[in-house]
Amino acid sequence: MYFAALLARTEDGWEASDTELDDVETLSDLTDLARDASVDEDTVLVFIEQEDAWFGVVRVDGEDDPRIFVSDATAAARSSYGEILLTDELLGREPGAEDTIAALEELVGLDGTEDGEPDTNPDNNSDTDTDTGSDTDTDSDDPDDPDDGYGADADAVPAGPLGDTLVLADLGLPEAELLMLRTDVLAEIAEALGAAEVLETVR
Template sequence: MYFAALLARTEDGWEASDIELDDVETLADLADLARESAADEGETVIVFIEQEDEWFGLVRVDGEDDPRVFVSNGAAAARSSYGEILTGELLGKDRDDADTDLDALDLDGTEDGEPEVAEAEAEADDTDGVIAPAGPLGEGRVLADLGMSERDLLALETGDALGEIADAIGAGEILEAVR
């Protein structure tokens, strides 16, 4: 089961909304969705994605700048449909070249029938044999200017990490309202 939300920073503070990721196939799609949610061009928007207690990811979009991505556990995220969008981009993996069949995925991101461990590990490989690390991946300083240091971000346990992040950047109550 996934949880996904957008936090948009406005001149009045943070605004949150839950989002559907059904039509998102690439990081560019996700960044476009974030930009569309911003009231004004150039606003900071952070996409929060979490798969139960497996992993969480952050995508920060500042105006037309390239999205900045952080994933708490690359290997766990690479085994999920939405996490693969983030890890694939971070590892330079072209989603069109991936072996994952998007039509076989449920809307909650799990495959029909639970995959065997060997199959799940194999899905983390791309054609060049790149495997996502079983730990943090991406830009740890993604929220440093908003109040969450890289050290604090890396120290988070998966459980209520998104709540702790939202609290650190001053949006805890706003995020809870959409949970």
């Protein structure tokens, strides 16, 4: 179960609002959502939490690029909302690398030949599979199998916290305290920011 909320800083303190992420497909969508909630281009924080599995914070200051922190990148990679936060830049990979890999995989057939390349042994398609059993067909077609091509590649995502650990440092939550958060995270963050009461109104 997910919970998402926006905290917008104003001259009188923080204003909170819950938000639906159904129409959010990219980080740009999320950033636009935050900017729409901004007062005089002041700071807006987007909180996303999946029970006790992981949480993410996106900070948007005016037109600056968003700053992102994810508590557990591996857990977030298994979530559609988590994948929005795990950008190429955050993961330290070349932009579009994931699309390139997917395109290359589409070009390669199940027999290991590239699309359009003739099979040099068309009469022996079934021999190898029947003789060796599991040697040539390891796919289980199980969405929960991490090696079966479903979801994010867990090997490509580092375990543990990822991103800007100082994202809330100037707002009252130092890096060390942010990294120690485990349960009831959003309440702890809101308490440190002095926004506990306004956040509680939308939970």
